[in-house]
Amino acid sequence: MGCEVTAFSSNPEKEQEVLAMGADKVVNSRDPQALKALSGQFDLIINTVNVSLDWPPIFEALTYGGNFHTVGAVLTPLSVPAFTLIAGDRSISGSATGTPYELRKLMRFAARSKVAPTTELFPMSKINDAIKHVRDGKARYRVVLKADF
Known part of the structure; x- marks a missing residue:
């Protein structure tokens, strides 16, 4: 799709x-060293996680005028020094998953571009196993429950 993509992960087992x-x-x-080496490299960082991270080096990885966009519902405040934003003309934005119209457009784009999610399927009768799987950090990458009753 024409972009260079760098993925951030806290789990080295996911790299391959x-x-x-x-x-x-x-x-x-x-x-911290890996993040520091990225200073000023990204036009856009899309955050999808819901956990708190060491935010300043992530914001510093943005280029001048870069944008940090979050769709991950981090429950703690995003703590970043104002100077990091001001000196780099950086911005922070966020959005929900989108309107029904936007989701239809996204689904058409995904189908046309052959983008598909990686999911794990659990029967609804095993919901407790699915929850434990997610909480233990073993989910790759989305868990889907299927009605089996």
């Missing part, structure tokens, strides 16, 4: 999977 999905490179989001 993420590269196989099409990422150009993978960076450990919990490695």
Whole structure:
């Protein structure tokens, strides 16, 4: 689709999977040295996680005028020094998943571009197993429940 994609992950075990999905490179989001080496490299960072990270080096990875966009519902405040935003003319934005119209457009784009999610299927009768699987950090990458009653 014309973009160079760098994936951030806190789980080194996912690196080969993420590269196989099409990422150009993978960076450990919990490695301060790796994050520092990315300073000023990204026009856009899309955050999909709902956990708190060390945000300043992630914001510093943005280019001048870069945007950090979150769709991940992080429950704690995003803490970043104002100077990091001001000096780099950087911005922060966020959005929900979209309106029904936008979701239809997204689905058409995904179908046309042959983009498909990686999911794991659990029967609804095993919902407790599915929840434990997610909480244990073992989900690859979305868990789907299927009615079996």
